[in-house]
Amino acid sequence: MQRKTETIELPSGPRALVETLTIIDVDATDLFADESKDWRYCAESAPFQHREACEFMFYVGFGDDEDFERRLREMKAHGDVSDDLLTLMRLARDQQATWLMLHA
Numbered sequence: 001m002q003r004k005t006e007t008i009e010l011p012s013g014p015r016a017l018v019e020t021l022t023i024i025d026v027d028a029t030d031l032f033a034d035e036s037k038d039w040r041y042c043a044e045s046a047p048f049q050h051r052e053a054c055e056f057m058f059y060v061g062f063g064d065d066e067d068f069e070r071r072l073r074e075m076k077a078h079g080d081v082s083d084d085l086l087t088l089m090r091l092a093r094d095q096q097a098t099w100l101m102l103h104a
Contacts (some may be wrong), residue, residue: 021099023057024092028102029032038085042102054104059099060089066079068093 004020032039032054043049046056062068072089075081092100 022097023099024097029104032104060093
C-alpha cells in the first residue's frame with residue numbers, strides 16, 4: 001500500500017514526519033441492526049469508538065496484503081463478524097484507505 005509521507009521542518013527547528021490518511025466513511029445502520037454481532041464486535045474491538053454516537057474506526061492500512069487477509073480469516077474463523085463487515089474492510093483497503101469508519 002502506497003502512503004504519502006513527507007518530512008517538514010517546524011518553526012522551532014525539529015522535523016516532523018507527516019502522513020496523509022484516508023478514511024472511508026460507511027453508514028452501517030443496517031449492519032448494526034438489533035445490536036448484531038458486527039455491532040458487538042465493533043463495540044468491543046474497534047481501536048477508536050464513540051459508542052453513544054455509534055461510530056467505530058478500524059485501521060486497515062497495516063501490513064502487507066497477506067497479513068491483512070490473514071487477520072480477516074482469523075476474525076471470520078472465530079465467528080466474530082459477518083461477511084458484510086469483512087467485505088467493507090476489504091473495500092476500504094482496496095480504495096487505499098488507512099481507516100474504515102462505521103456509523104449508524
